[in-house]
Amino acid sequence: MATETEGGCQDSADKHIVVSGKLIDELEGLCEEDVFGCYQCGTCAAGCPFMDEMDLTVDEVLRYVILDKKEVLESKTIWLCASCFACAERCPRDINITKIMEALRQIVLRQNIDETDLECLTDEEKRSIPQMAFVSLFRKNIG
Amino acid sequence: MELLYYPGCTLKTSAVNLEESAFAVAEALGHSMIEMEEWNCCGVSASLTEDDLMHHLAPLRNLVHAEDQGMDRIVTLCDMCSNTLKQTDYRVREREDDLKTLNDFMDQENDYRMTVSVQHFLEFLRDDVGWKTLKKKVVNPLKGVRIMPYYGCMLLRPREVAIDDAEEPRIMADLIKALGAEVVDNPYKIECCGSYKTIEEKEMTSRRAKTISTYAVERDADLIMLSCPLCKYNIDQRGKEAELLFDGYSQIPVMYYTQLLAIALGLEGDWGFGAHAVDPTPLLEEKGVLPISEGST
Amino acid sequence: MSDPVGAVLVVGGGIGGIQSALDLADAGFKVYMVEDKPAIGGAMAQLDKTFPTNDCSLCILSPKLVDVGRHPNIELMTNSSVTAIDGKAGDFTVKITERARRVTEACVGCNLCAEACVLKGRLRNEFDEELKERSAIYIPYPQAVPLRYVVDPVNCLQVKTGKCAMKCVEACPANAIDFDMQDIERTVEVGSIVMAPGFEGFHAEAKGEYGYGRFDNVVTSLEFERILSASGPYEGHVLRPSDGKEPKRIAWINCVGSRDRSCGNEYCSSVCCTYSIKEAIIAKEHSGSVEPTIFYMDMRTHGKGFESYLNRAEDQHGIRFIRSRISEVQETPGKDLRIRYESEEGALREETFDMVVLSIGLEPGEGVKDLAETAGISLDDFGFCETEETRPMETDVPGVFVCGAFSGPKDIPETVMEASGAAAKAGAMISSGRGTLVEEREFVPERDVSGEEPRIGVYVCHCGINIGAYVDVPAVVEYARGLPNVVHAEENIYSCSQDAQHTLIDRIKEHGLNRVLVASCTPRTHEPLFQETLREAGLNAHLFEMANIRDQCSWVHMDDKATATEKAQDLVRMSVARAAHIEPLEELSLxxxxxxxxxxxxxxxxxxxxxxxxxxxxxxxxxxxxxxxxxxxxxxxxxxxxxxxxxxxxxxxxxxxxxxxxxxxxxxxxxxxxxxxxxxxxxxxxxxxxxxxxxxxxxxxxAVESAPAEYLFGEDERVISQTELERRIAEGEPVGRTVAMIQCVGSRDESHTYCSRVCCSDAIKNAIRIKETDPSAQVYILYRDMRTYGLKESHYGRARELGVVFVRFDLDGKPAVDTDGDALTVKVKEKILGEELFIEADIVALAPAIEPxxxxxxxxxxxxxxxxxxxxxxxxxxxxxxxxxxxxxxxxxxxxxxxxxxxxxxxxxxxxxxxxxxxxxxxxxxVNPAIADITEEMCIGCGLCVTNCPFKAMELVLKEGGRKAQVIPASCKGCGVCGASCPKLAITMKHFTNEEITAQIEAYRGVA
Structure with missing residues (x-):
């Protein structure tokens, strides 16, 4: 398993994610990707720039979905994903993993659980970090 | 020609130097960048869920604004804006039903008629100006400068909106050669810089910057050239911070391609090196592409 | 149909086309063989060795090449293509364009033209995957059939511009070059057609992430075959392109262009797993310090003998197998290659290699679409020829048959089977036309050599570097010259090539040779070839002797040239001594x-x-x-x-x-x-x-289905075989909501080492049926490697899409089937999660091994x-x-x-x-005349020979002088056991007489 991530200075808020029924059914409608088609070949994980930092590897995430293990929604991996599409481009099964990651995030976000906490930023940082980063962050991590 | 220019938020704030250098370059090449009369946030990041049309509204409105101005093309400088606008344009062309829904929803705006194309400034240089023409206009070739091109992900992925081959892009390498400089190829050029993770995962982003830059240094690159303001921040600023995390690590300078272009075209101006965490001035002076100013080391 | 034409068109000169053509020609049909390239041989000629026996590819292929070249019933048209096919089964009219070679049949293959060509060294040879240079006039490879050079019409200056000094014409001693030669349009009538156009390797540039074309030391598997080959760019030394150094760490990346939707090739290419193992083993043979690593997804060694090949690779040859598909290849400043991969435990690993070989898949070739259109046959989504499962060699056009990789990726034995099968069908369709268009082979009348002193010609072969690098061939030739009865001795680079046969025939006539000794490889593969050459020269086929200085000398003494040469000389001396005694033998026909x-x-x-x-x-x-x-x-x-x-x-x-x-x-x-x-x-x-x-x-x-001895089979009635499961599904019986399937039950383990090949497909077949009938059913397939090879791969994808859960296990982590009260449970370690998966199954279906x-x-x-x-x-x-x-x-x-x-x-x-x-x-x-020969007067009728003969080829017959032993000529293999057992020494073996063997032994001892 990949190493623990050094987070920002936020604490993981107590999440209470509720998923009744199967994960794969929750994903339907959010993304139309063939998650079960994954062969666990490892190409996505090998090409992910942040694999080192993740707790679950990318293909493990898909395996969790296939085996209906809802803990995947509590992994750090889905939030470390930067949606860079490297996995989707190289997947030999043509699975758009980026969309699956987004869908998993959305399951959490749509339960009104936000994954961001900006209190630890200094004013200087708030000024110098490009605005586009904030916009992206809000769009990605806030339900 | 007149280019309809879409700035996006960051070009007006942290990346002013990208905008200014691009404008100067465009002018020197005989074109003018005219900012759109009406524009809003591009809507980054592109919506990735099937059922989410709401997030396509912001980008769509920009396309409509372009049509309102009677133009069929938007040129952008920001990689993320380019990617987001293109993805929305692609989506509505692929699914006419979605376009209808969106058009219906936008009761204050005109309907989008799918007449606009989104072009990144790099594409403009390649397709409309051409490397040969560009080369001819270079008066101050960047001889002996070893430059590592860095694309990041927005320009090349997903496939539908890529401006070049996703595995073996050459647009930046061609540009570097046209400027008379040397290309230092590297496998990280198409890997993500960390993007918005820079806010909450500062150290992870620093590590990323270090990995990307170390490869360049191993191959004696002098600087890293890129096009996206967020990539620039991540590699430049976070890379500088990596110096505190890793003993002996030293971040090499990062520059926008437009700044390099401006210098190569012999244009006068302040290209905002003061806004860089690692000031490229000493390097450029050492390489002889910038005149040595007083008071510099 | 009205009298069908007794001729067949075979399109493609690879091993498939060659086998088909030979079968048809031998069966009495006239064959027109059309090959696009200037020489036949196809991909098999490019390979260095073949799995799983590691035979030298060209060594087993070249006798067939020569057979095609000299068969009177086969008309070979190379550098040609089929442009139109009209008519119908039994009577097709085919138009063929024979593109101008600009070299006539007078060509002797001397290579002087290529040496003189102004573009020498400036062009790249396609046969060597462009790793080797060639001139604008060239031959693809030294053993090419036909052995006729060809002018490259695209690059040749004379053809392009008309302005070349034409040094080739000057240099040619046979006046064989003719720049005025035009394309010839031919029309032939045939009764049926066999399509065997083969395949092309996947173009690896399409997978940019592997760096092929950008990184010097990333090569394709076909390029690596040429690198391994003695006639390749590095003469058989494993070197890497960037700096000519010997690579130590070599990585094979499997499934490049196969099992990959992103490049449109969802199918499996069937052969790459085994060929990557072969290349790794051979690379190690060439250089003991090579450390091969193979990256793969599933290991598909499902063919006969392949599983033990795989086991030997791991256990004996130390090849490392890593089950992981890499994302990309990176290049270091020193042109080494860095690969990042996810290990089986889920950790990120990075390793550096000196060289990377991409195991490219098999695709339909460029011209195949046009060929299909010309013939009117349907292709599938991937461009392969459409066939039906019950009619594998038939296309959808009656009279047009198919074999080999064109109908789906497959290996050489399967291609050969299909080729013979297609020949059977093509022949059956026109069987009344058999023999109508062929000529009986006329041989030159045999010269009577009785009464002549032995005049022996000795030919010592280099066999490329197989012999030449380890034995001083010129020294052996020199030595041979001094031996008794030897009137002529010379060396050949490849004695089996067509031009060497011509030379041999000439020399026999020139020097009045009446015995021929070839010191080269093994008579097992090449004796018939040379025997036929002797017949064409007017000599009895059995005046031929062969000394094996390859398998028995150069191949086993690679490290000591001086001694190896001495041994080769000994072998030649012995054979010369024997040759002096060999007699012509008459062939019987029954x-x-x-x-x-x-x-x-x-x-x-x-x-x-x-x-x-x-x-x-x-x-x-x-x-x-x-x-x-x-x-x-x-x-x-x-x-x-x-x-x-x-x-x-x-x-x-x-x-x-x-x-x-x-x-x-x-x-x-x-x-x-x-x-x-x-x-x-x-x-x-x-x-x-x-x-x-x-x-x-x-x-x-x-064969039979074995009865599993594990997983509660036979103890719990809910544990059944796949066969039984299939029966239930077919008859609409309920199979429950949760079905767990376990693969490799008794296969690939101590009870049977081999793979039973069909079980993976069967499991998937049944799993798909269950899911289609009841989408809510839970189906688990517990497997070790998923071997849905070839075009079956898409069914694997389909099973996954339907929601079948696949769980992999290793031999040391087999699932456990138990009963827990009323429940039937299956427990297996889920490798990815690292925890145990617990399944409560209604039915457990096992895939038992298939036994002989x-x-x-x-x-x-x-x-x-x-x-x-x-x-x-x-x-x-x-x-x-x-x-x-x-x-x-x-x-x-x-x-x-x-x-x-x-x-x-x-x-x-x-x-x-x-x-x-x-x-x-x-x-x-x-009948082979080298059989037992009984001197009746000496035979006492004891019957020992009859008892000992392994082929039941001896019998006792009552004759005038009593019971005498008699040989059944057609059953006798000439093994010699009878001769060795006869107490009276009444039996000698023709062509291995006591005299001959004694002469050989005495020559060995130095007693001339």
Whole structure:
């Protein structure tokens, strides 16, 4: 398993994610990707720039979905994903993993659980970090 | 020609130097960048869920604004804006039903008629100006400068909106050669810089910057050239911070391609090196592409 | 149809086309062979070695190349393409363009033109995957057939601009170059067509992430074959392109361009797993310090002998296997290659390699689309020829047949089987035209050498670097010159090449040679080749001697050139001594009984019987059960949803309707006597024993499903076999909501080391059926490697899409099936999660190993044929003779050979029938004259020879002087056991007489 991530200075808020029924059914409608088609070949994980930092590897995430293990929604991996599409481009099964990651995030976000906490930023940082980063962050991590 | 220019938020704030250098370059090449009369946030990041049309509204409105101005093309400088606008344009062309829904929803705006194309400034240089023409206009070739091109992900992925081959892009390498400089190829050029993770995962982003830059240094690159303001921040600023995390690590300078272009075209101006965490001035002076100013080391 | 044309068009000169052409030509049909490239040989000629025996590819191929080149019934058109096909089955009119070679048949292959060419070294040779240079006038490879150089019309200056000094013309000693040569348009009439255009390697540039084309040290597998090859760019030294250094760490990346939707090739290319193992083993052989690593997803070594090949690779050769698909290849400043991959434990690893080999897949070639259009045949989504499972060699155009990789990626033995099968079908369709367009081969009358002093010609072969690098060939030649009776000695680079044959014929005439010694490789593969050359020169074929200075010298003494040379000289001296004594021998020919015996009435047996009957030969079909069908009776549907029972019914009907097939049910063959062409067998039928005389035997006795000894099979009625599961599904019986399938039960382990090949597909077939009927059913497939090879791969994808859960396990982590109260549970370690998966199943379906028949040993003894280490029948040659036995006249088809699918059984059955009918059609069989020779006066009739003969080729006959031993010429193999056992030394072996052997031994001892 990949190493623990050094987070920002936020604490993981107590999440209470509720998923009744199967994960794969929750994903339907959010993304139309063939998650079960994954062969666990490892190409996505090998090409992910942040694999080192993740707790679950990318293909493990898909395996969790296939085996209906809802803990995947509590992994750090889905939030470390930067949606860079490297996995989707190289997947030999043509699975758009980026969309699956987004869908998993959305399951959490749509339960009104936000994954961001900006209190630890200094004013200087708030000024110098490009605005586009904030916009992206809000769009990605806030339900 | 007149280019309809879409700035996006960051070009007006942290990346002013990208905008200014691009404008100067465009002018020197005989074109003018005219900012759109009406524009809003591009809507980054592109919506990735099937059922989410709401997030396509912001980008769509920009396309409509372009049509309102009677133009069929938007040129952008920001990689993320380019990617987001293109993805929305692609989506509505692929699914006419979605376009209808969106058009219906936008009761204050005109309907989008799918007449606009989104072009990144790099594409403009390649397709409309051409490397040969560009080369001819270079008066101050960047001889002996070893430059590592860095694309990041927005320009090349997903496939539908890529401006070049996703595995073996050459647009930046061609540009570097046209400027008379040397290309230092590297496998990280198409890997993500960390993007918005820079806010909450500062150290992870620093590590990323270090990995990307170390490869360049191993191959004696002098600087890293890129096009996206967020990539620039991540590699430049976070890379500088990596110096505190890793003993002996030293971040090499990062520059926008437009700044390099401006210098190569012999244009006068302040290209905002003061806004860089690692000031490229000493390097450029050492390489002889910038005149040595007083008071510099 | 009205008299069909007794000729066949074979498109493609690879191993498939070659086999088809030879089978058809031998069976009495005229063959037009059209090959696009300037020489035949196809991809097989480019390979260095072939798996799993690691035979030298060209060594086993070149006799066939030469056979095609010199066969009187084959008209070979190379550098040619088919441009139009009109007409219909039985009467096609085909237009062929023979593109101008600009070199005439006068070419002797001397290479002087290429040396003189102004573009020498500036162009790249396609045969060597562009790793080697060539001139604008060239030959693709040294053993090319035809051995005629060709001008490259695209790059040649004279052709392009008309302004070249034409140094080639100046240099040519045979005046063979003609720049005025034009393309020739030919029209030929044929009765049927065999398509064998083969494949092209996947263009690896399309996978940019692997860096092919950008990084010097990333090569394709075909390029690596050329690198390994003695005639390749580095003369057989494994070097890496960037700096010519010897690479130590070499990585193979499997599935490049296969099993990959992102580049449009979802199918599996079938052969890459095994060929990557082969390349790794051979690379290590070339240089002991090589450390091979193979990156793969599933290890697909499902062919006969491949699983033990895999085990040897890991255990003996130290090849490292990593189950991971990499994302990209990166290049370091030193041009090494860095690969990042996810390990099996889920950790990120990075390793550096000196060289990377991409195992590229097999794709339909560029020109194949046009060819298909010309012929009007349908292609599938990937561009392969569409065929049906029950008719694997047929296209959808009657009269046009297909074989080899064109109908789906496959290996050489399967290609050869299909090729022979296609020949059978193509021939059967026009069988009344047999013999109408061919000429009897006329040989030059034999010169009578009796009374002549021996005049021996010695040819010492380099065999490229196989001999030449380890033995000082010129020194051996020099030595030979000084030996008694030697009047001529010379060296050849490749004695088996076509030009060497021409030279040999010339020299025989020039020097009045009456004995020929070739010191080269093994008579097993090459003796017939040289014997035929002698016949063409007017010498009796048996005035030929061969010294094996390759297998028995250079190959085993690679590290000591001086001693190896000495040994080669010893061997030559011995052979020269023997050659002086060898005598011409006359070949006998015997009539062939034109009737076939097929043992086994399953799919292969029925198909073979029908195929023979289609060709007009009577068949006795023997089946031990009370109905025909064998294992097929238990199969109901295929992956493609064919109705198997319907097909079975149709076969049985056709057999019933045939006048010339005698079916014996509840019968067993109890005795087989005689020899090729003249067998006499006894069939035990319910009505008593029946004698039958026949010329050929086809063994189609099949295989059986083993009974698992694990997983509670036989203890809990909910644990069943896949066969039983299939029956329940076919009959609509409920199979429960949760089905767990366990693969490799008894295969690939201590009980049976081999892979049973069909089980993965069967499991998926049934899983898909279950899910389609009830999408809410939970189906788990627990497997070790998923071997859905070839075009079956898309069904694997489909099973996944339907929601079947696949769980991988290793041999040391087998699942556990238990009962827990009323529940049936399956526990297995889920490797990705690292925790145990617990399944409560309604049914557990096992995939039992397929075993050879329990009575196989008796059967083998009766047939006088061998069994392999796994108990299946052993064919004559694993690659090129997959349906023949070493014993002549006996052929093999179906699962008696090895586990296979129905489609493959059908192909092999047709192939066996093709080989059998060639024999039967000829009407006579030539007997090898190197047999036992009895001096009757000395024989005391003790019978020891009869008892000891392994081939039942000796008998005691009452003659005037008493009981005397007599040899049955057609059964005698000349093994010599009788001669060695005779107490009176009354038996000598012709061509291995006591005199000859004594001379050899004394020459060894230095006593001249």
């Amino acid at each position: 009539d062939v009984i034109q009737h076939g015996l097929v043992i086994g009435g399953g799919l292969a047996g029925m198909t073979a019987a029908l195929a023979l009957a289609d060709q007009g030969f009577g068949v006795s079909l023997v089946e031990q059960e009370d109905a025909l069908g064998g294992n097929m009776r238990n199969i109901h549907y295929t992956l493609d949803n064919d109705n198997v029972q319907e097909y079975l019914g149709s076969l049985v009907d056709r057999i019933g309707e045939s006048d010339i097939i005698d079916v014996h049910l509840n019968a067993k063959v109890s005795e087989i006597g005689g020899f090729v062409g003249n067998f006499e067998s006894v069939i035990d039928t319910p009505d008593g024993p029946e004698r039958v005389e026949h010329g050929a035997i086809i063994v189609a006795t099949g 028949r329990p009575d196989r040993v008796d059967l083998a003894k009766m047939l006088k044929v061998p069994l392999n280490e796994d108990g299946f029948f052993l064919e004559a040659h694993v690659k090129l003779r997959p349906v023949d036995f070493a014993t002549d006249g006996v052929f093999l088809a179906g699962m008696a050979h090895s586990p296979k699918t129905m489609e493959e059984s059908i192909a092999q059955a047709y192939a066996a029938a093709a080989r059998a009918s060639t024999l039967l059609a000829k009407g006579e069989v030539r």
